[in-house]
Structure formats: structure tokens, C-alpha cells
Amino acid sequence: MYLTRFRLNTGRSGTHRLLASPHQMHGAVNMSFPTAPPREDGGGPRVLWRVDHAPAGRADLFIVSPQRPDLTHLVEQAGWPTLDEPGWTTYAYGDFLDRLTAGDTWSFRLTANPVQHIRKPSDPNTPRKRTAHLTLRHQVRWLLKRQEKAGFEILRKPAGRRLLPGQKDDPGDEHEVIVHNKVPHQFRKGDAPRNAKTDVRLVRVTYDGRLRITDPDALRRTLTCGLGKAKAYGCGLMTLAPEQ
Template structure:
């Protein structure tokens, strides 16, 4: 497995077009590999995420079974005349293998928190509708409900650090919420309107099952993985994190 970091040159028009259209960026990421892994769920897949850390720093992260070649992204959305490749790829296997039960990490996850609803006047056999969680409480609850099955637990806050009586029990925040809408290329002469909400979480977690967490980190969490959701990354805690 590999973890790749690419800095996006947001001063370029083509870069901004990619960032505004998840399906185009999905295609650009896929072009980094001569052969894409199967998406049958049996093995790791290509995951990606965009972190907008500041107006001067936008980073694209890619986790993949094979080493990518981002030359085309450098030419389209990077600094082609600068020294170096324009991206950095790390061997991810060593980090994944070293994950230990009980270890604590800072994490970031961009996900698509959704739930299924059925209308009161539904007809028998009618399919449920997938809708986005829109409130901070339900978005946080979405992740908390999945922690056990994903190989980790969100670290609890000590009572004296909680700002609210309810809803602030964990080291977990929603940093960014971004509703997205775009038209995919036509399929069978009909354009497809895609709408979803992309949410970024920052927090602290404790590893409860290293094998399961390794799968979460390499297979993704939740829906809309093709559009920049599902990728969780870990980082060592700093002194400021406690």
C-alpha cells in the first residue's frame, strides 16, 4: 500500500475546475494507475481526499495498492517547472503493520454521512431513499455509530473539558461541511444529477482492533468513495493534543 501527497496549485484555472468537480478529480486520480484494482470489495481500493488547510495550501491525498504516477496532475494542477516530481509517495505498509491495540492517534476523515428513510405514504416494496445527515449532532452520531465495527473508538473528553452537557463527550469535531452537486457524463443518453454532502471530521481515536482498522484505512468508510469520501488518515499526537 502507498500513501501519496500532492499539493494543488489553486492559482491555476484547471486546478480549480478539478476541485469544483469531484467526478473530474476522480478521473484524474484513476489516470495515475495503468491498472485499477477491482472494486468488488475483496481487496484495497484507490481512495482520495482533498484537504483545504488554508488559502495557500490545498493537498490531495491518495491511498492505493500500487504506486501512482501523478505527472499529468502536475502538468494540469501543479507546478510543472518546479524541481522534483511534484508529489511525495510513502510506503504505507510499514505504518499499517505497526498499528497496535490501545495506541492513540489524531485522525482526519472525510465522509458522506447518510441514512435511509422511507416516506409515511410509501407503497409496499418501495425502496428507501438515501439522504444526508445535515445537523452536526447527527453527523457526529453517524461516525460514533460506526467506530466499533471499524476497529477504533473515539477518545472521550474528561468532564471538565466538555462545553455542553450533551453532544460534546468525545474528542471529535466536524471541521467542514460541503454540499456538492454536479452532472455526471450521460449514461444511455441521460445525464445524471449527483448530489451529496461531504463532511470532514477531526478527532482522536484509540485502536481497538488493528486488523479491522487496517481494513478501514485501505478500503474506506461510508459511501461516495469515488468522489473524495471514505479516506481516514492517522497522525501522531502532539503535545498540544495531550
């Protein structure tokens, strides 16, 4: 497995096109490999990507992949092609994953597509429809419901720092996690005319927080296979960093 970081040149029109369309970014990421990555979830490691935005307009593309990528085409489209540096850094991710140990605590970042499947109350026989969680408490609850199976637990705040204690299905602010950068997307698949069948709508949110590893093998699967839906469109990639 490999973890790659690519700094996007936000002053270029090619970068703006990629950032505006997760479908185009998905295609650009896939072009980094000689063989096309699998399109459907097969249970094994897959290509995941995420764009992190930072102050002063900086944007970084992160990619986790079973194969080492070649991002030369991205440098030409959305980087600094006249510089001598390659424009990206790739790390051997497997060594890091092998060192994960139960009980260790880490800071984490996850960009995800928190959704639910609901039916119209007036017609319980209709098929379930996937809809986005739009409120903070539902977005946090979505992540908390998945933490055990994903191999981690989000740390709880000391009692003195809790301002909104949890109640029933409302987690309040008891956990060491914040949700930010909620971005709704609507874009077309390919070059087809825009209509209900070719349009994709999704909401991406970013979670930052602190976790404790409970099941290293499960967490390795989470880090290499992704968490949640819309993985092809920049969701599902969790990364860890040492606690500050």
C-alpha cells in the same frame, strides 16, 4: 499499499475544475495507474482520495492505493510543471499499517459522506432513499455507530471540558471530535446533458479528532478500504497522525 501527498496549485484553472467536480478528480486519480482500479467495493484495498484545505489557500490531494501512482499528468494540469521536483511524495504505507497496535492513541482526519436510508412516513412500502445527514449531532452519531466495526473508539473528553452532555441519540460534545468543512456537491457524470439521472448530489464533511485503536486488523481495513459511501468522489479516506 502507498500513501501519496500532492500539493495542488490553486492558482491554475485546471485545479479549479478538479476541485469543482469530484467526478473529474476521480478520473484524474484513476489515470495515475496503468490499470483501472476496481469500481465497486470488493472487500479488499482500493484507491481512496481526499482533498485537504489549509489556511492561505493551500490544498493537498491525498491518495491511498495498492499501487504506486504516477501523477505526472496532474503536475501538468494542476501543479508546477516547470519545477525540478516531481510535485508529489509517495510513502510505503504498509510498514506504518503493520505497526498499529491495540491501545495506541492517534489524531485522525476523515472526510466522509454521512448518510441514512429512509422511507416516506406516509408510504412505508416505497423503497428506502439515501439522504445526507445535515445536522452536527447526526453526523457525529453516524461516525460513532461505525467506530467499533472500524476498529477504533473516539476518545471521550474529561468531564470538566464537556459543555453539552449526551442524551439518548444525541452524543453532545462528549467525544474528542469536531465536524467541519461541510460541502454540498452537485455534478454530472461524464459529458451527458444535465438531468436527474446524470446528476450526482452528495454532502462531504470532514472529521478531526482523537481515537484509540481497539482492533488493529479492522482499522487497517478501514484505512485501506475506506469508511462509508461515495469513496470514488473523495469520501472514506481516514488518515492518522501522532498526537500533538
